[in-house]
Amino acid sequence: MSRDVSGKRFQGRGTMSAIPGRFEVHSIEAENNFYSVSSPDTEVRYEHAKTLITSNQSPDIPFRLSVNPYRGCEHGCIYCFARPTHAYLNLSPGIDFETRLTAKINAPEIFEAELRHPNYQCQPIALGINTDAYQPIEKELKITQKLLNIACEYKQPVSIITKSSLILRDIDLLQSMASEHLVHVGVSLTTLDHDLSRRLEPRAVPGAVRLKMIRALRERNIPVTVMIAPVIPFINDHELETLVQASIDAGADRVGYVMLRLPHEVAPLFEDWLQQHFPLRAERVLSHIRSMHGGQLYQGEFGKRMTGSGVYADFIRQRFHLARRKMGAEERKSEQLDCRRFQVPPRRGDQIALF
Template identity: 60%
Template sequence: MIGVEKTANMLYLYTVYWNAIMSDFSANKPIKGRGTASKLAGRFAISLVEVDENDVPVEALETSSPKTQVRYETAKTIITRNNSPDIPFTLSVNPYRGCEHGCVYCFARPSHAYLDLSPGLDFETKLTAKVNAAALLEKELAHPSYRCEPIALGINTDAYQPIEKQLEITRQLLSVCLAYGQPVSLITKSTLILRDLDILTEMAQKRLVHVAISVTTLDNHLKRILEPRTASGKTRLQVIKALREAGIPVTVLVAPVIPFINDHEMEQIVEASADIGAQSIHYIMLRLPHEVAPLFEEWLIQHYPDRASHVLQRIMDMRGGKLYDSRFGKRMTGEGLFADIINQRFHLARRKHGLSDERLSRLDCYQFTVPAKAGDQFSLF
């Protein structure tokens, strides 16, 4: 009986929670330069507070563009390990929490709930910088138990988001990796990566780096509302070209593929990527884990009310009747008739334009060594 009562209470709280979310959505208005205006509470929030509009000055209710805030963190560890069969790496390093790019679909948004912050607007305005990341990486690489394998840099959030321009944490991390002969793979949608061509070129000559560039759309209007603080699709193609001319191996990610929103561009992106020298290309279907689902629903209703229900229905068709399916082997591609059609279209375009399906260039782990430092035993010899 106690179990039944507890379950009923949980269902009641869940209903209140989601009703509060949808009520909040109805009051939100898009903010120029931000992916969402919602301050959606994280799934671990203990309580929700509703403010009566009659108790607040009108000017305080108006939507304004919040400034980006950065908190500086002294991290305790920096290398994260995973065992997912869906991704081609087991080690990763993330210099930042949150991402100013503001991509409304970002699968990393739910991680802000662990910080007691909103996966909505807080995710793109309240950022954390791990200021000791380079020193910590060097310490972990030098540990006697460390065994070298490629490290993916900037997976949860973009390592080249705007605050990197001033803080240069990613550049410091790359410098450490070059000194140790530590192979690295990077994923970004930013032009800022070209700032580090000097380090990346030297790493590429030693087979220590691979870069993946995400190209979501070539439509500037869609880019501005879907991923507002990122470079345009055409600019990203030029970044790919510059990296390839510098001898750096590059993979393109058509990600995410969103039915009725950008899926019609897939063949065009594949062709354009081949034309500017990309070596391989992959795609990822839209993923809507946890709080990302209601945020994306709100975005659809705001920007594409005429097709919102069709987009959501097609997503559910590819996710077993749900908005998200977390099963390994399915979460990146979906399943069913429509997922198969997307897959066939993509592979046909990739073969037509001669691009590879190789997920990562073969990075060399045999060059790894801990550099000698002044004061080390036998350093004089």
């Protein structure tokens, strides 16, 4: 496990570590296993994807189909469960994940082709699940915006989860889709402590801005779920009730939570982060995380990986449900996205139907 022995860190980056991915056969180790002290620039590689819509069978998540226009994420959230996916690219789940990004530049063309395929059967598609579809490079590339325009044209229902205020750029389009029950937005909310936010998720907007996002979306009748995530023992767990109340006050339709997840390379990266930012609490934090996962830092078992188990996990669960009940916001069913409206619009050159 790499360690920042110099005490220095990159300005605006979640980690300094160039920890190798678990599939690396060869690795080049710089002094202290870190890049140079100066913060590396963000590099974007353009990929021509062969397919775009992917499917999963996980019972823990409420969607089967998803689309991810980007690999890696410049927000730099130290806790991001998607960091290990960079290992498949022979890149570091550490600093590479937030500085060496991939944009699927032909995603709109592939998306439209897959929607037009004769075998495609419409069901909701989750947009930007592994990495934020509205991360900073979207401002220039506009891949997500193009995907939404196609979804709107085809009446293809989508759900989005983001922590970026850039989503408000597309609020007119989202309002139009919401009027036909074609979109649902999820906003992740981690903390209202600006200093903690800057450490945990250095290039994401702070919690106060996300509350303004929720208000703006709800003013346009766009359904919003807030996901308080991740809940971290002795780091932000004391904010749980405050975050529930702030979410409801901002107009959120539903509120949920997810405990911290530390799969694969995320665990050593998070341990390094703890030692750097909260060294006096580190052992206590890790001890409580282990208590939720049978003595390990992570268990990938369905039904438990999002919430954990044991005394501390039960305590958080009870606090969350009590806070939601006090706010008069008991568990509500999310508004169903409408797949019945899906239609493939005609294109020039299509064969005219014979009568």
